[in-house]
Amino acid sequence: MDKTERRILNILKRRGGQRLSLQEIQRRFTTGRERKAVLKQLARLVSRGKVTKDADGKFSITSAKKRLVGRFEPTNERFGFVIPVSPETNDIYVPAQRWGGAIDGDIVEVAFTKRRGGRTTGQIVRIVKRTRHELAGKVLKRREGMFLVPLSAKVFHEVVVVNNEAGPVEDGLVVNAVIDKIDDRLNRINVSIVEVWGKPDDPEVLCRIVIARFNIPTVFSDEALDEARRVPRTITESDLRGRADLRSLVTFTIDGEQAKDFDDAVSIERRDGGFRLWVHIADVSHYVAEGSALDKDAYERANSVYFPGSVIPMLPFELSNEICSLKPNEDRLAMSVQMDLDKRGEVCASKMFKSVIRSNARLTYTEVGSLLEQHRKGKDVSEDTPGFAQYLYDMDDAAQLLTKARMSRGSLDFDLPDPVIILDLQGKPEDIVREERNPAHRLIEEFMIAANEAVASYLTVNGCKCAYRVHEPPDDESLIGLSQTLKSVGMKVSFAGGDLSNKFQQLIQRVRGKRIERLVSYLILRALKIAKYSPENIGHFGLASSCYAHFTSPIRRYPDLMVHRFLKQQLKGKSKGKVKMTNEALKEATHHCSVRERAAMGAERKIVKMRQAQFMADRVGERFTGIISGLTARGFFVELDQFFVEGFVPLVSLSDDRYSFSEEKQCITGEKTGRRFRMGDAVKVRVRSVQVPLGRIDFKLIDAST
Known part of the structure; x- marks a missing residue:
């Protein structure tokens, strides 16, 4: 080690972790030559991880902590997270001034330690790779x-x-x-x-900003497009070999009005004491060969990304909207799951097989939901869906049994609607409303969950590989924090002993329809971990499922495509058509898909925020009523009553007092007046400013008495 390096390390060690600027270090050297060498040697020490350089240019000795490599994601609150490359490790919290010069998306090395309270906190010690060019x-x-x-x-x-x-x-x-x-x-x-x-309010420009921000691939390779063009547009006799012919079975799809890719269809028969249910999923793996150009592009994307009025598909439209889409009155290849339900809603028998189906109709959530709601009220509106009404009534009964069974085991059910952006002919938002969930949504959701569980269980029992969808239970520290916060808002809850998922479900039901529901839902969601993909089955806490995988959407999710391949391998016999994916490759693939899912969700949320801001840009100065929907140290969010839009009220804009936020009590309080703001409080606001490209809407509180 160079003499200057040793002196620098000794200087920093003697400061006991205190950070020093370059000039402060140089002042401890006497000659101009030594001072000039300090900068070079500091750079070497930082690159080797022995010295940490913070974002403000100050240096400190790197403590002997655990280290890992991951991707850096800063937040608007000026702190950030390192998302580890290793899928077994949780995200590392990185406070301001410990970013070490990293910017959004950089691959970094972080030194970290787990502090009291459970939060793993780190310090970026080295930038491994700049990813943003x-x-x-x-x-x-x-x-x-x-x-x-x-x-x-x-x-x-x-x-x-x-x-x-x-x-x-x-x-x-x-x-x-x-x-x-x-x-x-x-x-x-x-x-x-x-x-x-x-221009920053141009819909196409907004999409390009989001695509760049989240690194969403938009162009298929020439090889993939060529493969897609060569895919047959019709089914041949050779395609039917080894498939169950279900074309005479009454089958239909139920999707949104704007949907163009139909990857699931359903059928049902009422039987003594229960039902036989079929879920048919487009056989995408028949057309997308493992290792092909199409497969490589699909893997890179990992999922489709949905924007208001458009989609960035995982597969070219020649597949997603044509031969793989279960269009009405056209023969389609499928993977079918047949399930027998008893009168308690339990799946008592199931089997999976390759099939050919022919959908009888393309139904929508709106028309089916309306039919089922009227039927539940005792009204006959079967003429709205001629020939299918009784099948839909049977499906509704089966879905209610499945829901009851799922809820009895502790599955969580949050009632948190998403915003729906309604566009005009020019692609500009003309209204923003809450997504309406009706019995048809619940019906399809229950059938898909049942099929996913059946396939995952089948693969597990037979010792096959699987890309599981897993959701870990919250850790003890999160539960303690949740319990303390709930106590501070008047709810005494103990999570010790008993079935944890049932305790969470009872808590959700206890506040359903009350003013405090949003706050409690937010607190529970914050305590929960993020669901992800994994080659190891550790169960799904949110669904209270011991074995779960995604199987039902191979057109738009790559993990589903992997599960289809594993299922086909098992159905054929392990000696035939073996899937090439190794255990290590599966581990890497599930992690990659989890990361890309996170990017897609971020992109979809961001474009919605931008569109909400675009919608409110012409309403600056107007007044609205709303409720407080979120609290931070900088201010609070308000969700409007008239439109499903959320904006921010900065604390600095409240001039009547000095306010502070208590995370434990989940409230903002004035120091002199004692005035409080809590989630669910009704307020009146004026639109103060809008920044469309940032997706930011700022409100000003106008009713001091609220």
Whole structure:
């Protein structure tokens, strides 16, 4: 080790973890030559992980903690998380000033420790790889030069345009730029503009921002498109070999009005004391061979991504909307799950097989939901779905049995609707409403859960590989924190002893329809872990299922496609048509799919936020009523009554007092007045400002007496 390196380490060790700037370290050296060498040796020590450099350019000795490599994801709250490469490890919390110069998406090495209270906290000690090479942003022209307001990444550096290769660009337009240099010391990023995208409220520009932000692949390879074009458009006699012919069985699909890819269909027979139910899933694996170009592109995407009015599909439309889509009155290849239900809603027998089906009708959630709601009220509206009404009534009865059985074992059921963006002919939002769930949604949901469980159990019993959908129970620290917070809002709950999932379910039922329901649901969701894919079966806590996998959507989810292949292998016999995937490859694939699912969900949430902001942009200054839907240290969120839109009230905008947030009590309180804000409180607000590309809506509280 170099003499200067040893001195630097001794200086930092003697400071007991205190951070020092470059100048503070250099002052401890006497000659100009030594001081010049300090910068070079510090860089070497940081690259080797012996010294940590924080985002503000200060240095400290790296403590002897555990380390791992992962992807860095900052938040708007100026803290971040490292998402480990290893699927067995939970996310690492990284507070502000411990980012070590990392930006959104970087692959980093983090030193971490688990503190009291259960939170694993870390410090980024090395940037392994810069993954973000481009940055989309809004042009900001100043006297001293041109800058970008980052939109495609959570970046807190100043972004300076040093070169413009796209020609003249107007202030306020959205552009795409190449990152030339990241200067952590100056907290600055130098970029070169390479493409002008357009105005920040243009729907296409908003999509491009989100696609760039979450790194969503949008272009299929030429090889994959060529394979898709060569897929036959009709079924041949050779396709039918070894398949059960179910074309005479009354079968139909139930989907949303705008759906174009129908990957599941259902059939039913009422039997003495129960039902025989069939769930038919498009046989995508028949057309997408393992290791093919189509397979590689599908794997990279891992899922379809749904935006208001458009979709980025996992498979080319030639497959997803054509030969793999279970269209009415057309023969289609399927993988069918046959299940016998007893009068308690338990699946007492099941079998899986390859099939050919012919859907009799394409039904929608709206028409089926309306029929079932009227039937439950004793009204006959069977003429709305001629020929299918009795089948739908039987399905509704079966679904209610399945729901009752699932809930009796402790499955969780949150009533948290999603926003639906209604677009006009120009693609602009004209209304935003709550997603309505009716009996038809529940019917399909229950049938798909039952099929997923049946397939997962079959593969497990037969010792086959499987890409399980797993959901771990909350850890003890989370349960203690949840119990304490609930106690502070007047609810005494003990999670000790007994069945935990049943305790959670009883808690949800206890607050159903009450003002406190949203708060309790939020607190429970915060205590729960994130569901993911895994080669190991550890059960699914949220569904109270001991064995679960995703099987029912192979058109839009890659894990389902893997499960289809494993199922086919078992049905054939392990010696025939063996799936090539090794145990290590399966482990990597399930982790990859979990990561891409997270990106897709982030993209879908972000575009909805942008569209909500776009909808409210013409309503700045208008007044609305709403309820408080979320609390943070910086302020509170308000969900409007008139539109399903959420905005933010910053605490700094409340001028009548100084307010502080108590996470334990889940309230914001004024120091002098004692005025409190809690989730569920009714308030009146005025739209203060809107930033469409950021998906941000700011409100100002206008009713001080609320």
